[in-house]
Amino acid sequence: MKVRLFVSTVLALGLMVTALATPKHLATFLKTYPSVKNNAVGKAKCAVCHVKGKELNVYGKDLQKVLQEKKTKDLTAEILKSVEKLDSDKDGASNGDEIKAGTLPGDPKSKP
Numbered sequence: 001m002k003v004r005l006f007v008s009t010v011l012a013l014g015l016m017v018t019a020l021a022t023p024k025h026l027a028t029f030l031k032t033y034p035s036v037k038n039n040a041v042g043k044a045k046c047a048v049c050h051v052k053g054k055e056l057n058v059y060g061k062d063l064q065k066v067l068q069e070k071k072t073k074d075l076t077a078e079i080l081k082s083v084e085k086l087d088s089d090k091d092g093a094s095n096g097d098e099i100k101a102g103t104l105p106g107d108p109k110s111k112p
């Protein structure tokens with residue numbers, strides 16, 4: 001009985017770790033921009049919007065503004081597209097152009 005409980009606990013923890021590694025927002029981002037999968041943007045994963053942990057970079061903050069305006073926590077393709085014309089990191093390239101080019105919209109050192 002104890003072994004069974006241990007195995008279920010390990011499985012449950014494993015599922016939780018997997019869930020954290022692919023959060024909902026990242027899944028929405030990748031679904032909206034499938035072309036980034038194998039470039040720097042896709043590899044950055046959470047770092048597309050976050051500095052570390054939950055802290056947001058400038059691109060993440062622009063998205064957060066829209067989420068707050070819409071009074072929602074659910075990131076959608078529509079919300080992602082609404083900040084494409086902005087240049088969050090002020091490197092001269094719009095967020096949309098950066099994502100298309102495979103550079104990070106929240107990092108001025110990464111530009112097309």
Ligand SMILES: [Ca+2]
Pocket residue numbers: 087088089090091092093094095098105
């Ligand atoms: Ca930019």
